[in-house]
Each structure stands twice: as structure tokens, then as C-alpha cells.
Amino acid sequence: MSDSAIRAGRRVKRGRNAIAHVVLGGGGLLMIAPLIYQVIMSISTNAEVQSIPPTFWPSEVQWHNFADVFTVMNFGSSLRVSVLITMLRVVGQVILCSLAGYAFARMRFRGRGAILAVILSILMVPGQLFLIPQFQIVQNLGWLNTIAGIVAPGLFSAFGVFLMRQFFMGLPDELEDAARLDGANPFQIFSKIMMPLAANGLWALAIITVLWSWNDLLWPLVIASTQDAAPLSVGLANLQGEHANNYPILMAASLMAMAPILILFIAMQKKVMAGIGRSGLK
Amino acid sequence: MSNPTTELRAAPEAGPEEKPAPLRRRLVARGDGAWPWLFILPTVFGITVFYLWPIIQTFYYSFTKWGVFGGAKFIGLDNYVRLFSDSSIPQSLLNTIIYTLIVLMGIPIAVVLSALMESPGLKFAGFYRTLYFIPYITMPAAVGIVWRLVFNGDFGPINWFLSLLGIEGPYWTSTPGFALAAVATVGLWMSLGFNLIIIGAGLREIPQEIYEAAEMDGASRLRQFFSITVPLLTPSIFFVSVVTVISGFQLFDLLYVMMGKANLAMPQTQSLVYIFYNHAFLENDKGYAAAVGILILLIIAALTAVQFRVQRKWVNYV
Incomplete structure (x- = not known):
């Protein structure tokens, strides 16, 4: 290829990428514009939020809006509930789903295919079909407005079992055989050899569970309506009902509720994206 | 979503059977005894209580009317007729x-x-x-x-x-x-x-x-x-x-x-x-x-x- 051709090729490439930058940059700005707007409004006065034309920067930064969130809603206890229900569900699902997923992928027992098929059939059923009976179970156990009540159904996951089974199916047999010859029992093989190998699958499961647990609204709305028992999603929905026009406080509360997951997931972005990508595996 | 089920029947058999290693066959044939049941028991219990049984219950509820003070009365297809009107x-x-x-x-x-x-x-x-x-x-x-x-x-x-x-x-x-x-x-x-x-x-x-x-x-x-x-x-x-x-x-x-x-x-x-x-x-x-x-x-x-x-x-x- 001649020099000029190479140069022309480079020019074309640069031209192309310029278009890519314009489109991706413009679109990206649109994507985060609402959040930038939220941040600015969360440090403005209510009068500034409601002014026309909009003020784009507050005349004086109102940091106290974030402190005020604690007086209009029980933010501390909602945060505690959100953290606890998320942690419990992640731990529960990681243990239970990997145990079951491993058994379905690697062990032989009567009825394996049939039991798995029944569990997988749940994946096609929309969540509303479980909601009324689940509510009754929690009510009968006296667990309304408790962490146990919010967490209980979410400790188990048909999706998680399927995800972990797919992972264990993809691991090589040899290590397992060697351990068996050395006299390890199935639980030792599972916990010492297979679990470490399934780290990617466990990450994917944990990430999906964190996202879903932290953000879910409908189930906790039904189960935990009191201020002290409500996780952040319900707390925000209630706050919006009670202080619909106190915009700076709403923006600050919403920002504080999202921040932990946003910071955590942006920091681990590669893992999170890989996990979400994997969860969509066939 | 139909993929997993079809693949699920084919895949587990395909692996061990194709390999000529007799050792492996012996290991597999021995089975895992009660272990698999211990592994799946918590999940089977939870899924049955919180997911499978609720599906059946919801299906039953769809043929009932609920009173103000609790209690459900069987009303046949009335709820479904109501869906249409x-x-x-x-x-x-x-x-x-x-x-x-x-x-x-x-x-x-x-x-x-x-x-x-x-x-x-x-x-x-x-x-x-x-x-x-x-x-x-x-x-x-x-x-x-x-x-x-x-x-x-x-x-x-x-x-x-x-x-x-x-x-x-x-x-x-x-x-x-x-x-x-x-x-x-x-x-x-x-x-x-x-x-x-x-x-x-x-x-x-x-x-x-x-x-x-x-x-x-x-x-x-x-x-x-x-x-x-x-x-x-x-x-x-x-x-x-x-x-x-x-x-x-x-x-x-x-x-x-x-x-x-x-x-x-x-x-x-x-x-x-x-x-x-x-x-x-x-x-x-x-x-x-x-x-x-x-x-x-x-x-x-x-x-x-x-x-x-x-x-x-x-x-x-x-």
C-alpha cells in the first residue's frame, strides 16, 4: 500500500471516529443529564428549583438539604433495612442456588430432570402470581414489617439455580474425579474444588441479586409499609407522597438512596457488565 | 426459553457416555447416594413454599370472591367474566x-x-x-x-x-x-x-x-x-x-x-x-x-x- 493510501485510510478512520464521538458523546450526555440535573437541584433552594427559566447553579449551595432528609424520613433505618435485605438475599442465594445448581449439573439422582424442569418453569411465570399467597404466608408468620418478611421469598431463586447449573456444567470433570479418588465426599468436592472455580458465576448471581434487591419496590411496598420497616425504595415512594413539592429534599433523598449502588457498581463496572452479560446466557 | 429444557435433557447424558474411560463410568454408576438430596433440599423446600404452591393458590383464588372480613367464597368463572366487561x-x-x-x-x-x-x-x-x-x-x-x-x-x-x-x-x-x-x-x-x-x-x-x-x-x-x-x-x-x-x-x-x-x-x-x-x-x-x-x-x-x-x-x- 502506498503512503498516501495509508494516510487516506487513517483520515477516513479519524473521520469515522469523529462521528462516533459526536453521537456517543451527545447521547451519553442525554443519558446522564437527568442525574446532573438532580445533583444540582439537590443543592438548590425550592424557589430555585421552581424558577422559570431554570437556575442552573444555586446562588448558594444548600448542603443542609442532605441533612434535612433525615428529618423528613427515617433514612437511617431505611438504609439499614435495604443493606440488610440485600446482604441476606445475596448470601442466601449464593449458598442455596450454588448447592442446588451443582447437584443438578454434576450429580446423578432419580427425578433430576423432572425436578429441574419444574423449577425452571417458574422462570416463565410473572411475579404477580406469587404475590398474594406470599403475602399471606408472611402475614400468617407474623412477619409483616420485618426484615425476615421482606427477605424470605427472595432467599430462593429459580433463576439463580439455573444460572449456577449452567456454570457448573461448563467446568471440567478431571479435578472432581481426582478428588473423588482421594476419598473426598461430595460436599468437600463442592466447597473446596468446584465453588472456587465457579467464582464468575457467583459474581454474576450476586450482582443480579444486589441490583434486584436494592431496587425492588412492589414486594416491600406490600410487606413493609411502616416508616421503620420500609427499605429505601418504599421510603422514597412514601416521601414523595408526603412531601410532593419539597423538590430539593426529594432530589437529595433520591440521590442518597441510589448512591451506594451507583458508586459500588461503577467501581466494579467490568465485573458487573460481565455478570449481567452472563446472566443473559442461553 | 425453550432452549434450556431441550438442552437439559440432552447434555447430562452426552458427557460421560461418550468418554471411553471405564474408571469414570464406574464412578458415575455408583451414584451419589443421599448427597444430591441434601444439596437440593433447601431450594426445593423454598421454591415449593414460596413459588410453586402460590401459583396453585393464585389459580384457585381466581375463582373466588373475598369478603371484607377475610374468607374466600368460590364463585366459579365470575372473575373471568368480569375481566371481559x-x-x-x-x-x-x-x-x-x-x-x-x-x-x-x-x-x-x-x-x-x-x-x-x-x-x-x-x-x-x-x-x-x-x-x-x-x-x-x-x-x-x-x-x-x-x-x-x-x-x-x-x-x-x-x-x-x-x-x-x-x-x-x-x-x-x-x-x-x-x-x-x-x-x-x-x-x-x-x-x-x-x-x-x-x-x-x-x-x-x-x-x-x-x-x-x-x-x-x-x-x-x-x-x-x-x-x-x-x-x-x-x-x-x-x-x-x-x-x-x-x-x-x-x-x-x-x-x-x-x-x-x-x-x-x-x-x-x-x-x-x-x-x-x-x-x-x-x-x-x-x-x-x-x-x-x-x-x-x-x-x-x-x-x-x-x-x-x-x-x-x-x-x-x-
């Missing part, structure tokens, strides 16, 4: 369909953005990925509050922007029609990050040689996009469209937070799941709510089946 059902079905169609528009957008993002040697690609990914991980209840302000009729930035163009913006979240468009816009905004992850992964699997060959044949970049990228992406596109339709029919959080229970435009905007929630937990009409739930199940099952049937016509599996 309840005018809010077709309205909410239409709303759900419109919402889903708007969110589906995120898929072609994601294909174009993804193709640009994967341009060879593009700088800041990681940064762009982060920007588009952020809305996907936000809490619907939290961003719903933000978007309600963004769409505010009096001082929201969208109407201010429209006023610059000489357009008088509507009261988005309290006007039927506009309210649904506003909620769906947010749905699209949130789902784009997920679509990009799945489609981006699909794109990276397309062998670079195909593009190089096309380049040598003098195919333009636009031509490459339509003749290589899009056809080879159809499995990913199919997957995200199935997910989008299923989650579109689950619309609740955004609607609830952006509009609020007391919103007068709610009857013209509500989704099927909102109707379910309303009857089950606000009006304590759980029998009818159960029938609405069964209806949602049937619609999602039918739509998914149709999508799997139609996929043969347009999805290319290599």
Missing part, C-alpha cells in the same frame, strides 16, 4: 403495549450505539460505556422522582426547553397519553444500558475477518453495518426483545412513582400490574386480582411463544 382491562392492555413498543425502540438505538462504541481504536469507549450503563443500575423509585420533576409542567427543564422552541409543553404526568409517553421515555432510558451490554457482547463475537473481507471487496461502512453487523446480531437482538417484552408487561415501579396513586390520569395510564396491585392490596379484592394475574401470565406466555415462533423467520444462528 371491565373496561379498564383493554385500556391497560393497550397502555402496556404502547409502553412496550416505545421501550422496544431502544433496541435499534442500542444496535447503532453499540456498533459505534466497538469502532476499532475508538478512544474513551470505556467512558461512553459507563455513561450509558449508569441509568440501568439506578433505582426506579429514585429516578422516577427525578423524572417527575424533569417532566414537571410548570418549571420542568423539558417544558422550558420546548418553550425555547416556541412549543407549550403539556402537564406530562397528569395528562392521559402524555403521561404514558413520559413513563415510557424513562423506561427506554433505563433499559438502554442492558441492551448495550447484551448487544455489545454479541458484536464482539463477530469475527473481524468478515469485516476485513468486506472492506477488500469495497463495501462501505454503512453497507457493512446492514449486511454483516445487523444479521449477525439477530440472536442478541432477539434475546433483548424477548426480555424487553416480558419486562414491559411488568411495568409498575416507574408508573407508581412518577404518577402516584392519587393521579387523576392513572385510570387512562395504568398497566396490568398496577390494576393487579390496586385490586389485591388497595381494594382487597384479591380474587379478581388473581384473575388479572392469570391474564398477565397468559399474555406473556402467548407473546413469548409467538416471538419464538417468528424468530425462525429473522434470527440467524451461525
Whole structure:
């Protein structure tokens, strides 16, 4: 290829990428514009939020809006509930789903295919079909407005079992055989050899569970309506009902509720994206 | 979704049987005794109590009427008859369909953005990925509050922007029609990050040689996009469209937070799941709510089946 051709090729490439930058940059700005707007409004006065034309920067930064969130809603206890229900569900699902997923992928027992098929059939059923009976179970156990009540159904996951089974199916047999010859029992093989190998699958499961647990609204709305028992999603929905026009406080509360997951997931972005990508595996 | 079950029957047998190693066969034939049952017991228990039995119960409830003081009375098919005479059902079905169609528009957008993002040697690609990914991980209840302000009729930035163009913006979240468009816009905004992850992964699997060959044949970049990228992406596109339709029919959080229970435009905007929630937990009409739930199940099952049937016509599996 001649020099000029190479140069022309480079020019074309640069031209192309310029278009890519314009489109991706413009679109990206649109994507985060609402959040930038939220941040600015969360440090403005209510009068500034409601002014026309909009003020784009507050005349004086109102940091106290974030402190005020604690007086209009029980933010501390909602945060505690959100953290606890998320942690419990992640731990529960990681243990239970990997145990079951491993058994379905690697062990032989009567009825394996049939039991798995029944569990997988749940994946096609929309969540509303479980909601009324689940509510009754929690009510009968006296667990309304408790962490146990919010967490209980979410400790188990048909999706998680399927995800972990797919992972264990993809691991090589040899290590397992060697351990068996050395006299390890199935639980030792599972916990010492297979679990470490399934780290990617466990990450994917944990990430999906964190996202879903932290953000879910409908189930906790039904189960935990009191201020002290409500996780952040319900707390925000209630706050919006009670202080619909106190915009700076709403923006600050919403920002504080999202921040932990946003910071955590942006920091681990590669893992999170890989996990979400994997969860969509066939 | 039919894949896992078919593959599940074939795969476990295929592995051990094909290998000639007698040692392995002996190990497998021995079986694992009671161990597997210990492994699956907690899950089988939890899934039965919290998922399988509830499905049966909900099915039964859909034939009952609930009294004010609890207790359910069997009323046969009355709830299903009522579904047909309840005018809010077709309205909410239409709303759900419109919402889903708007969110589906995120898929072609994601294909174009993804193709640009994967341009060879593009700088800041990681940064762009982060920007588009952020809305996907936000809490619907939290961003719903933000978007309600963004769409505010009096001082929201969208109407201010429209006023610059000489357009008088509507009261988005309290006007039927506009309210649904506003909620769906947010749905699209949130789902784009997920679509990009799945489609981006699909794109990276397309062998670079195909593009190089096309380049040598003098195919333009636009031509490459339509003749290589899009056809080879159809499995990913199919997957995200199935997910989008299923989650579109689950619309609740955004609607609830952006509009609020007391919103007068709610009857013209509500989704099927909102109707379910309303009857089950606000009006304590759980029998009818159960029938609405069964209806949602049937619609999602039918739509998914149709999508799997139609996929043969347009999805290319290599």
C-alpha cells in the first residue's frame, strides 16, 4: 500500500471516529443529564428549583438539604433495612442456588430432570402470581414489617439455580474425579474444588441479586409499609407522597438512596457488565 | 426459553457416555447416594413454599370472591367474566403495549450505539460505556422522582426547553397519553444500558475477518453495518426483545412513582400490574386480582411463544 493510501485510510478512520464521538458523546450526555440535573437541584433552594427559566447553579449551595432528609424520613433505618435485605438475599442465594445448581449439573439422582424442569418453569411465570399467597404466608408468620418478611421469598431463586447449573456444567470433570479418588465426599468436592472455580458465576448471581434487591419496590411496598420497616425504595415512594413539592429534599433523598449502588457498581463496572452479560446466557 | 429444557435433557447424558474411560463410568454408576438430596433440599423446600404452591393458590383464588372480613367464597368463572366487561382491562392492555413498543425502540438505538462504541481504536469507549450503563443500575423509585420533576409542567427543564422552541409543553404526568409517553421515555432510558451490554457482547463475537473481507471487496461502512453487523446480531437482538417484552408487561415501579396513586390520569395510564396491585392490596379484592394475574401470565406466555415462533423467520444462528 502506498503512503498516501495509508494516510487516506487513517483520515477516513479519524473521520469515522469523529462521528462516533459526536453521537456517543451527545447521547451519553442525554443519558446522564437527568442525574446532573438532580445533583444540582439537590443543592438548590425550592424557589430555585421552581424558577422559570431554570437556575442552573444555586446562588448558594444548600448542603443542609442532605441533612434535612433525615428529618423528613427515617433514612437511617431505611438504609439499614435495604443493606440488610440485600446482604441476606445475596448470601442466601449464593449458598442455596450454588448447592442446588451443582447437584443438578454434576450429580446423578432419580427425578433430576423432572425436578429441574419444574423449577425452571417458574422462570416463565410473572411475579404477580406469587404475590398474594406470599403475602399471606408472611402475614400468617407474623412477619409483616420485618426484615425476615421482606427477605424470605427472595432467599430462593429459580433463576439463580439455573444460572449456577449452567456454570457448573461448563467446568471440567478431571479435578472432581481426582478428588473423588482421594476419598473426598461430595460436599468437600463442592466447597473446596468446584465453588472456587465457579467464582464468575457467583459474581454474576450476586450482582443480579444486589441490583434486584436494592431496587425492588412492589414486594416491600406490600410487606413493609411502616416508616421503620420500609427499605429505601418504599421510603422514597412514601416521601414523595408526603412531601410532593419539597423538590430539593426529594432530589437529595433520591440521590442518597441510589448512591451506594451507583458508586459500588461503577467501581466494579467490568465485573458487573460481565455478570449481567452472563446472566443473559442461553 | 425453550432452549434450556431441550438442552437439559440432552447434555447430562452426552458427557460421560461418550468418554471411553471405564474408571469414570464406574464412578458415575455408583451414584451419589443421599448427597444430591441434601444439596437440593433447601431450594426445593423454598421454591415449593414460596413459588410453586402460590401459583396453585393464585389459580384457585381466581375463582373466588373475598369478603371484607377475610374468607374466600368460590364463585366459579365470575372473575373471568368480569375481566371481559371491565373496561379498564383493554385500556391497560393497550397502555402496556404502547409502553412496550416505545421501550422496544431502544433496541435499534442500542444496535447503532453499540456498533459505534466497538469502532476499532475508538478512544474513551470505556467512558461512553459507563455513561450509558449508569441509568440501568439506578433505582426506579429514585429516578422516577427525578423524572417527575424533569417532566414537571410548570418549571420542568423539558417544558422550558420546548418553550425555547416556541412549543407549550403539556402537564406530562397528569395528562392521559402524555403521561404514558413520559413513563415510557424513562423506561427506554433505563433499559438502554442492558441492551448495550447484551448487544455489545454479541458484536464482539463477530469475527473481524468478515469485516476485513468486506472492506477488500469495497463495501462501505454503512453497507457493512446492514449486511454483516445487523444479521449477525439477530440472536442478541432477539434475546433483548424477548426480555424487553416480558419486562414491559411488568411495568409498575416507574408508573407508581412518577404518577402516584392519587393521579387523576392513572385510570387512562395504568398497566396490568398496577390494576393487579390496586385490586389485591388497595381494594382487597384479591380474587379478581388473581384473575388479572392469570391474564398477565397468559399474555406473556402467548407473546413469548409467538416471538419464538417468528424468530425462525429473522434470527440467524451461525
